[in-house]
Amino acid sequence: MENRKLTWEQIRSEYDQEWVLLDNCDWPEEGIDPSAGLVRFHSKDRAEFDRLLGTLAPGFDSAIVFVGQPERNSRVVTTRGYSRVEFGN
Amino acid sequence: MREFLFDPNQPAPLVRAVLSGPKGAFRLRLILDTGAHTTQLSKAAMHCLGFNEDNRTREAYSIGVGGAREKGFEVIVSRFFVLGAKFQDLPVCAFNMKYVEDEGADGLLGWDIVSQLHLEMNGPKGLLKVF
Numbered sequence: 001m002e003n004r005k006l007t008w009e010q011i012r013s014e015y016d017q018e019w020v021l022l023d024n025c026d027w028p029e030e031g032i033d034p035s036a037g038l039v040r041f042h043s044k045d046r047a048e049f050d051r052l053l054g055t056l057a058p059g060f061d062s063a064i065v066f067v068g069q070p071e072r073n074s075r076v077v078t079t080r081g082y083s084r085v086e087f088g089n
Numbered sequence: 090m091r092e093f094l095f096d097p098n099q100p101a102p103l104v105r106a107v108l109s110g111p112k113g114a115f116r117l118r119l120i121l122d123t124g125a126h127t128t129q130l131s132k133a134a135m136h137c138l139g140f141n142e143d144n145r146t147r148e149a150y151s152i153g154v155g156g157a158r159e160k161g162f163e164v165i166v167s168r169f170f171v172l173g174a175k176f177q178d179l180p181v182c183a184f185n186m187k188y189v190e191d192e193g194a195d196g197l198l199g200w201d202i203v204s205q206l207h208l209e210m211n212g213p214k215g216l217l218k219v220f
Contacts, residue, residue, distance in 0.1 A: 027105060027116050029173065032094045032215075034116075046190050050133040056112070063116035064134065066193035072100065083197075084126045085182055087163065088148035 007036050016068040018042045019049040023059040034063055090220050091173045095121075097215040103194055104217070108181075109168040110138025117195040119171070121217075125199035128169075128179070131186040132161070134195040140164045140183065149182040159184055171198060172206060172219050 005024060006014070011034075022037030040059060043049040053064075095102040103118040108130070115138055119128075129151070135141070145162035152158050161184035169176040179202075189196060207220040 025116060029105065029170075030091065030093050031105065032096055032103070046133075046187075050136070053133060053137045056137065058113040060113070061116075062113065064137065064195060065118070069099070070191060070193045083122075083124065083129075083151055083153050085129075086150045086152060088150065 003038075005036050005038050008033050011037070011039065012067055015039065015042050017071065018044050019046055019064070019066050021049075021053065021056070021059075022063040022065060023061060025061045025063040027063055034065060037061075037063060090218055093172055093217040093219065095215050095217060097212055099192070101192055101194070102210075102217075103192075104172060104198060106169065106171040106198065108138055108166050108170075110135075110140050110166065111144075112137070112139030114168070118193060119196045119198040120189060120192065120194045121203065122197040123200055123203050125197040127182055127201050128197060128199040129161075129182045129184055129186065130196035131190060132183045133190075135164065135181075135183040138166075146180065149184075151182070151184045161185075169202075171202065172208075172217065174202075174206060174219070176202065 020042040021040040023040045025034050025037035027034040041052050102121045104121050106119050107116050142162050144164045147163050149161045149163045163180050163182045166179045166181045169179045209218040
């Protein structure tokens with residue numbers, strides 16, 4: 001874990017294409033991205049990131065963020081469009 | 090009226106949300122998806138908030154446009170902030186959402202919430218106005 005609070009520009013520079021967990025995060029409500037935060041942990045692999053999240057003790061002003069533009073496979077189009085939910089017991 | 094930004098160059102409009110769970114509050118990104126009946130979160134994000142199947146109010150099944158059916162669960166999120174609005178005790182479903190995570194998000198902001206907002210979207214400018 002970094003001990004210093006990084007700006008979003010620093011986070012983008014150091015953790016591009018990674019999932020990061022930020023603590024003490026500043027994220028203006030109107031903004032797309034946080035403006036600053038402490039990087040608690042990070043990983044390029046979401047499964048590994050989720051494993052680390054599972055071991056997490058509560059932080060403060062925390063945020064889960066993917067840094068940068070997700071790599072796009074031009075041969076894959078995700079169709080969200082319509083999904084419904086049915087409930088059971 | 091308030092203005093919120095999104096990136097029009099992303100494959101889907103992402104918005105910032107704050108959710109509270111047993112382990113605390115987290116800020117994360119959701120895809121604004123008017124085609125999703127309900128607001129949904131990845132199971133990984135649910136676990137991060139401190140929810141698991143033991144907290145479920147009921148089982149849930151997500152059914153996509155092609156009819157594929159996936160089992161998940163519903164929990165009650167005590168506080169949910171998004172686009173300047175606050176919701177309390179909101180039912181939110183959890184499913185495996187790798188396809189959503191691949192787009193840098195942790196869930197879908199569904200019609201159950203979007204339908205309660207007066208929105209104006211300017212796609213080219215990446216601007217959402219909420220009245």
